[in-house]
Amino acid sequence: MFNVRKLAWVGFAFMLTGTALVAVMIILNEASVLYTFYPPLAAHPFFYVGLVLLVLGIWACCFGVFINYSHWRKAHRGQPTPLLAFFAMGVFVLWFFASIGITIEVLTLIPWSMGLVETTNVMVGRTLFWWFGHSLVNIWYLVAASVWYVVVPKLIGGRHFNEKLIKLVVILLVILNIPGGFHHQIVDPGISLSIKYLHVFMSLAIAVPSLMTAFAMFAVFERAGRRLGGKGLLGWLKKLPWGDVRFLAPMIAMIAFIPGGAGGIVNTSNQLNQVIHNTLWVVGHFHVTVGMSVVMTFFGICYWLVPYLAKRRLTAKMNRLGVIQTIIWTVGMVLMAGSQHAAGLLGDPRRTSFTTYGDHSTALSWIPYEYVMGMGAVLLLIGVLIQVYAVFHMMFFAPKGETEFPVAEAEDGAAPAPMWTERWGLWIVLLLMVVAMAYVVPIMDFILNAPPGSPPIKTW
Amino acid sequence: MEQARTEPIRQTSKKALGINQKDAKVSLSYLTVAFVSLLIGGILGLLQGLERSGLLELPTGVNGTWHFITRCFFHYFYDWLSVCCSFAFFRGPVV
Numbered sequence: 001m002f003n004v005r006k007l008a009w010v011g012f013a014f015m016l017t018g019t020a021l022v023a024v025m026i027i028l029n030e031a032s033v034l035y036t037f038y039p040p041l042a043a044h045p046f047f048y049v050g051l052v053l054l055v056l057g058i059w060a061c062c063f064g065v066f067i068n069y070s071h072w073r074k075a076h077r078g079q080p081t082p083l084l085a086f087f088a089m090g091v092f093v094l095w096f097f098a099s100i101g102i103t104i105e106v107l108t109l110i111p112w113s114m115g116l117v118e119t120t121n122v123m124v125g126r127t128l129f130w131w132f133g134h135s136l137v138n139i140w141y142l143v144a145a146s147v148w149y150v151v152v153p154k155l156i157g158g159r160h161f162n163e164k165l166i167k168l169v170v171i172l173l174v175i176l177n178i179p180g181g182f183h184h185q186i187v188d189p190g191i192s193l194s195i196k197y198l199h200v201f202m203s204l205a206i207a208v209p210s211l212m213t214a215f216a217m218f219a220v221f222e223r224a225g226r227r228l229g230g231k232g233l234l235g236w237l238k239k240l241p242w243g244d245v246r247f248l249a250p251m252i253a254m255i256a257f258i259p260g261g262a263g264g265i266v267n268t269s270n271q272l273n274q275v276i277h278n279t280l281w282v283v284g285h286f287h288v289t290v291g292m293s294v295v296m297t298f299f300g301i302c303y304w305l306v307p308y309l310a311k312r313r314l315t316a317k318m319n320r321l322g323v324i325q326t327i328i329w330t331v332g333m334v335l336m337a338g339s340q341h342a343a344g345l346l347g348d349p350r351r352t353s354f355t356t357y358g359d360h361s362t363a364l365s366w367i368p369y370e371y372v373m374g375m376g377a378v379l380l381l382i383g384v385l386i387q388v389y390a391v392f393h394m395m396f397f398a399p400k401g402e403t404e405f406p407v408a409e410a411e412d413g414a415a416p417a418p419m420w421t422e423r424w425g426l427w428i429v430l431l432l433m434v435v436a437m438a439y440v441v442p443i444m445d446f447i448l449n450a451p452p453g454s455p456p457i458k459t460w
Numbered sequence: 461m462e463q464a465r466t467e468p469i470r471q472t473s474k475k476a477l478g479i480n481q482k483d484a485k486v487s488l489s490y491l492t493v494a495f496v497s498l499l500i501g502g503i504l505g506l507l508q509g510l511e512r513s514g515l516l517e518l519p520t521g522v523n524g525t526w527h528f529i530t531r532c533f534f535h536y537f538y539d540w541l542s543v544c545c546s547f548a549f550f551r552g553p554v555v
């Protein structure tokens with residue numbers, strides 16, 4: 001029998017080596033390709049080798065979980081997988097298929113960056129990058145959503161929502177996800193209008209499971225709040241444990257997904273994207289979505305997961321520090337993301353250094369917003385310092401003891417999810433069909449009607 | 461609600477979830493890398509934020525690299541933490 005834990009360690013070693021190699025190449029200024037490392041910008045071949053190692057590490061973890069899953073299914077015939085494990089399975093399936101795009105991209109860039117081939121097809125590279133890049137943000141989101149659905153209800157003394165609906169959300173997010181990558185290329189040349197039109201719909205399709213999430217979560221809150229004696233239209237809100245950081249942080253994260261999702265719909269609409277593309281608006285968008293919805297959930301997780309894993313306890317004092325951290329982070333992110341959205345609407349470009357473009361009046365109008373952004377950044381660093389302190393304190397110094405792994409249960413008498421939800425083979429086939437539908441035509445088009453390829457370009 | 465802050469969450473279920481100590485070590489190792497990355501990313505991020513606001517000047521040449529490495533370290537944070545959590549979330553209920 002395969003040792004799954006060993007695979008997780010193999011993954012750790014590969015990921016760590018890859019991470020280190022990538023970081024070293026950037027620090028040596030041998031990888032000035034920006035975070036979106038698609039061509040024509042080229043890095044040192046070792047940068048790409050580091051990325052390959054990172055992906056191999058992820059795959060080791062994926063296979064570990066897949067093997068584990070199949071063992072579990074064999075040993076528990078006729079039983080649906082526990083919810084949290086079902087989410088984790090979705091996360092790793094998405095990791096695996098998302099990373100195929102980046103693997104193909106990177107493997108074609110290695111010989112190009114070494115000078116073995118002269119040119120590369122830029123559109124193919126960008127498309128494969130976003131196949132991965134878009135799915136990656138949804139991987140983080142799915143991890144966060146698993147906590148919203150399964151952990152948060154337990155923390156507020158409630159039950160989780162209908163298991164079948166939750167599993168359906170996971171399945172939809174996994175199947176529909178990858179082609180969303182095209183919404184990062186709305187202003188790219190070389191993609192036909194009909195394909196772009198198709199992808200506006202593909203992107204908006206993700207809104208369906210997101211709205212299902214919003215509805216389900218608020219139903220859970222209201223039910224729990226009313227059970228605790230909340231009266232009237234909104235009285236149940238007051239009954240929620242706002243002073244408990246394990247709840248407060250993911251709750252603010254969920255609320256942030258409302259402007260985050262709305263901003264996403266702006267981004268993915270053809271005409272509106274022309275206004276905000278490559279401006280600070282996009283940076284504001286991902287500070288709300290990643291910086292709040294995802295990261296605050298991850299922070300909230302730490303306050304039970306770290307003590308749980310380290311066999312320690314969350315103290316009232318640490319909880320208080322966590323609440324303060326959450327407030328600082330929220331204020332910091334609101335200042336940061338709010339000013340970035342506003343500056344972006346005024347045309348302030350992203351991915352640049354400070355400049356006034358020769359004191360042009362438009363550029364001068366951005367400056368007040370940029371100051372606010374700087375203030376946000378100061379608060380956020382304070383937030384990071386507190387959070388890092390909290391995590392290492394809980395890992396090594398908090399009082400010893402047992403902490404519960406909080407997993408909500410179903411409502412009394414609720415039906416378990418039907419067994420068809422476990423048909424991962426079928427979900428993967430559907431995922432591949434959706435990918436084929438989205439990618440075969442445009443990629444063939446990029447290759448058959450390719451413009452001249454690009455040599456490697458280094459800007460600095 | 462008051463008690464939720466300090467006391468363990470009310471256990472309504474008999475079947476407590478468990479993750480074994482060896483798995484816990486795996487997850488904690490991933491988590492450690494994630495938070496070291498967050499710390500590095502946070503410091504670089506503040507300097508970048510101040511630079512972008514015109515409040516601080518970074519040496520030319522370092523500048524572009526700075527933007528990139530900041531974001532990379534933040535990414536390491538999300539990626540390592542999502543693997544850590546998913547692994548723990550999988551092994552916790554299943555094994």
Ligand code: HEM
Nearest residue numbers: 137141183184261264265267268277278282286289290294
């Ligand atoms: C309703 C959901 C969402 C939609 C429709 C959406 C849509 C978009 C679009 C169209 C862009 C590209 C904007 C441009 O460059 O012109 C974008 C950028 C981005 N989104 Fe979202 N988004 C959504 C949610 C999220 C979530 C949940 C995350 C993270 C967890 C996220 C993270 C990002 C990031 C990191 C970028 C910037 C990528 C880059 O260019 O470097 N988004 N989003």
Ligand SMILES: [Cu+2]
Nearest residue numbers: 134180181183
């Ligand atoms: Cu996207």
